[in-house]
Amino acid sequence: MTVPQTETKTRNVFRRSLGPLAIAALALTTALPAATAAPAAPASGDTASATHRPDAAAAGWLARQLVDGDHFESVFDGTAYPDQGLTVDAVLAFAAARSADQAAARATAWLARPDILSGYLGDGTTEAYAGATAKLLLAAEVRGGDPAAFGGVDLPARLRSLLTPTGRFSDRSQWGDYSNAFGQSLALLALQRTPGGAPAAAADFLAAAQCADGGFPIAFGQPACAADTDATALAAQALAATGRAAKAKAGLDWLTAHQNADGGFAAAGATASNANSTGLAASTLLTGGRFAAGLKGWGSLVKLQQGCAADPAVRGAVAYDASGFNPANAARATAQAVLGLSGQGLAGLSAQGARP
Structure with missing residues (x-):
């Protein structure tokens, strides 16, 4: 028998125009020194991350984590199982970041x-x-x-x-x-x-x-x-x-009223911000025209991203929360954080034109 795979948190990625105001604000934020984009300050002379788009960097790291280059797995009691839900999240994230299109194609073929x-x-x-x-x-x-x-x-x-x-x-x-x-x-x-x-x-x-x-x-x-x-x-x-x-x-009003002081959002029953909830909330706020709140959420996500000073194996990944990078939840956190990092909306999301 097949047991239904319930996904307790479904977060996806977006593709609706932010408008001139938000685009300008995002460009200014992206141009900040690399130290604002990673938990650790960059080494002397390390300015490369100032030119990297956070959403594309996250998508690149995510693509490199695919098992056999085409899917994700979850491990329970020492056994690995195919994780179709997370694989779909990655496909949507690649489209939102307009990156890793070849990986997205392989993952889509696997899902089929x-x-x-x-x-x-x-x-x-x-x-x-x-x-x-x-x-x-x-x-x-x-x-x-x-x-x-x-x-x-x-x-x-x-x-x-x-x-x-x-x-x-x-x-x-x-x-x-x-x-x-x-x-x-x-x-x-x-x-x-x-x-x-x-x-x-x-x-x-x-x-x-x-x-x-x-x-x-x-x-x-x-x-x-x-x-x-x-x-x-x-x-x-x-x-x-x-x-x-x-x-x-009314939903946008509720989100704005429940944003944490650090710009992030917490899951139900929690108080600390996490990348998953923040990614979905920030993208919804940005596509809904709530640019001030949405950009605060975007900034919160960037602070959780592993920058150029991090180990090369984790650069681009987004930590679940401020406690730091954890390989056990990084793939899911990164896939869902791309929602807010890209500022795209689900209603018009398309992979057309994504870079290979």
Whole structure:
């Protein structure tokens, strides 16, 4: 049996124009001395990192971590398992940074293998997972392939088959329904690119899940509505893309109000900033026109990036938090940090024109 692979944090990458003001601000920030871009100060005469784009540097490091050059793995109890979710995150990160296109092509081909595909999406009959299907559909669209024939699977049709009468995209599985706000938001963003757009009922369902304070929860139908940074950032993008401007604005307001003093964002139930939540929140703020808050988040990510003074093997990587570089979580943190470092939005993300 295939056990559904639930992704507790889904963060992706972006590609919408920042506008002249943000571009100018980013250019000024990028031109700062290298010491601002790494935990350790550069050695004397080391000025190379001042000319490197942080998002491209992060994508370059990420590409070099791919197992066999085409995928990521996660290790549990000493056994390595294919990690399709993280591999998709990397594909989206490469597109956002407009870098590592050859690595992205290899990873996409790996994801389209029937054994890899069924292990991630389910068999499509007794097992079918909404969040995974939505995320892979978005990646297929970003890569410019035919999402209706991805590894022999019609991804848009598979995803639409998981839409319930309430407007919720739900898992079909003997293991239970693990669908959540991440998958719902990704489904809206992915299907909005297809003929006919995203179902209005699905957008209404997500909009109705908004908490009274403007944030969004990860899980639906809980007794108390507890907003989460990652869920709010992703929902704000999805609702903006589907014409729910007022709901999206309330989400942006919530993010702005919950930004830490260091410019970063914390996960639900935590107080310290982390690269994963900050990456998604910063990109959402930048694409939503909240440039001041978005640039603060961008600066927070740059401070977590390993610069030219770091060991060559880790240069470009982004540490999960201020405690320092940890190889156990660096790939996931870096993939998701590229969201904020690139300042791109999911609604228009494309790999077209990315450097090899």
